Amino acid sequence: MDTPWTTHYEPTVKPSLQYSTEPLISLLDTAVANYPNQVATNFVLKYVLGGRVAIGGSLTYRQLKEAVDRFATALHGLGVRKGDRFAIMLPNTPQFVIGFFAALRLGATVVNINPTYSPRELKHQLADSGAETIFVLSPFYPKVQEILAETPLKRVIVTYVHDVLSFPQSILVRRTQQKDPSWVEITPDRTTLLFSTLLAEYPPAPPKVVIDGHDVALFQYTGGTTGAPKAAMLTHYNILANTSQLLNWMNGLKPGQERVMCAIPFFHVYGMTVGMCFAVAIGAEMIIIPNPRPVDGVLEALHNERATIFPGVPALYIGIINHKDIDKYNLRSIKACISGSAALPMEVQEKFGELTGGRLVEGYGLTEAAPVTHCNPVFGTRKSGSIGVPMPDVEVQILDLETEEPLPIGSEREGELLIRAPQIMKGYWGRDDETAKVLTEDGWLRTGDIVKTDGDGYFYVVDRKKDLIIASGYNIVPREVEEVLFMHPAVLEAAVAGIPDTYRGETVKAFVVLKPDTSATAKEIRDFCKENLAPYKVPTQVEFIEELPKTQVGKVLRRVLVEMEKQKQAEQIQQEAS
Structure with missing residues (x-):
């Protein structure tokens, strides 16, 4: 090899x-x-x-x-x-x-x-x-x-x-x-x-x-x-x-x-x-x-x-x-x-x-x-x-x-x-x-991670196979969107997840933690993303939160964000029905 x-x-x-x-x-x-x-x-x-x-x-x-x-x-x-x-x-x-x-x-x-x-x-x-x-x-x-x-x-x-x-x-x-x-x-x-x-x-x-x-x-x-x-x-x-x-x-x-x-x-x-x-x-x-x-x-x-x-x-x-x-x-x-x-x-x-x-x-x-x-x-x-x-x-x-x-x-x-x-x-x-x-019979471990390499042999994790967002048929990798969000001067931490959407199947939502003593609006965040991402990758929703849910070693739990969003949507449907 x-x-x-x-x-x-x-x-x-x-x-x-x-x-x-x-x-x-x-x-x-x-x-x-x-x-x-x-x-x-x-x-x-x-x-x-x-x-x-x-x-x-x-x-x-x-x-x-x-x-x-x-x-x-x-x-x-x-x-x-x-x-x-x-x-x-x-x-x-x-x-x-x-x-x-x-x-x-x-x-x-x-x-x-x-x-x-x-x-x-x-x-x-x-x-x-x-x-x-x-x-x-x-x-x-x-x-x-x-x-x-x-x-x-x-x-x-x-x-x-x-x-x-x-x-x-x-x-x-x-x-x-x-x-x-x-x-x-x-x-x-x-x-x-x-x-x-x-x-x-x-x-x-x-x-x-x-x-x-x-x-x-x-x-x-x-x-x-x-x-x-x-x-x-x-x-x-x-x-x-x-x-x-x-x-x-x-x-x-x-x-x-x-x-x-x-x-x-x-x-x-x-x-x-x-x-x-x-x-x-x-x-x-x-x-x-x-x-x-x-x-x-x-x-x-x-x-x-x-x-x-x-x-x-x-x-x-x-x-x-x-x-x-x-x-x-x-x-x-x-x-x-x-x-x-x-x-x-x-x-x-x-x-x-x-x-x-x-x-x-x-x-x-x-x-x-x-x-x-x-x-x-x-x-x-x-x-x-x-x-x-x-x-x-x-x-x-x-x-x-x-x-x-x-x-x-x-x-x-x-x-x-x-x-x-x-x-x-x-x-x-x-x-x-x-x-x-x-584990394959000849000892290969399937990681479930999507990667790419450059000409020097450096590896880049694109995302987990299970974390791919599929919106209107487009494959969107959360990490790519997160990298752009981190570029914004007011963003301390950010996570992106695919949430249910009746039109697109899934849509991109950004969860953002702002740096102390800074401010930003959802529109400002979205406009910033529009300057740096293809239109279909731009978050349709932005929510500001105090802290991202993480494991003990600091890994962001996207599934928790998705479950939180599903719960909100279910409660909203219930309220509208009543």
Whole structure:
């Protein structure tokens, strides 16, 4: 296959790598061997006392390993064995890192669970995965209790935020949290156990478990926007391969000296790989932020903790560059940032670079690929609107949307992106039919994304196949319209969706969030679009909203916008009928 993009790799980037078949726990063991006294987790709690007070705690890699091994010993004593599913329902905390690697030490499979899930969503994921153990933060324990009898769970391990803090912060945080309405006092019983007690009672002496690199390390649920969530089975090899690709891609790393801002949730595959695993792989300090909202907390941490690597999402970077007090913060420690999960306007990349002196580039990935497959060169040529070029050892095909024949790279014709690479998942857990829809017999993953390429081999995501708007027979890609909306000086964020229309079938509606202290009318927005788009692509409706609905990692939920609009239309019809 012709791969013109390798000529645009930076000089230090190898076009092909050798990938380890060791278990994923080897990342931690290697970091401990090389950097035992380097800070591993720097837990930053902001506004805990209702003010600008930094409270937190840190663990060195040696201390982290001891906690991991104590917890693994405890889990084994409770009956957790190789292949068992171990659910983690935690925000970003040191406990997440401890639980993740403790499960891997035993050869168990981690099941990442979003702590904001409703009891209904939680029940589905636990039942589907067959998890018998869950590790949960105390405020979320009532959700588990509510559906406990309807799940396969045999044991619930509860942790408090202060469990990993040293004196006197632990006492201070505990007393503060006890005043909060979300405080839950846990009474241990046969099913419910306390993390702090287990760590105190068990020695750091876990059993030796033989783990193959192709064993499943993680169930990462995906597809919630298109139907019932299903678990992508990611192996130790998949995650290690993607981590190795990222290490190869990032220029000028100093192992044992970097500080990685971990504001993206670890329970999301992006935060897990690009944040946690990447950091451990180079013996970096993880600056752990439990909640990136409001963005003030992230800015405080960047300013005070001097982060050097900052993976994030567009919404986070947009919030930072538009912060009213941005001039009060020193962000010059930042060297490099990779943005994922959504389109990143070039003006955001450039503005962020001006503020920090570092480089912000757009990448691309998906859960089924652990997740990163494409990225703009960090310090090389980045192109506006492009997700960059394939990572080393990532094979690609672009299939014509009508004929499904492969399109030549550089033709600029649009088609569905297929990927074959060492980080591609094993399949969907218990969903052979769904697996067959996306994984071909010869290992190609159908992404469902429509892309095109230029002559240099840079890729551009046109849109999701399912998000195409078909108005009066014309195909309209929301991202193209959104790029124009972002050009308007008053627009902070924008999303475009196809809404039902009796005449056109669907019509284009723009949902716009304005920048602070600016104004615009719907007519002004539409007139601006008319200057930059073909008539059939211009939004027929514009609605100004305070905030776009997003996932935990900042991906705009177009389906929610569409459902909101359908509900409005239904209510209007009902009113007219009455």
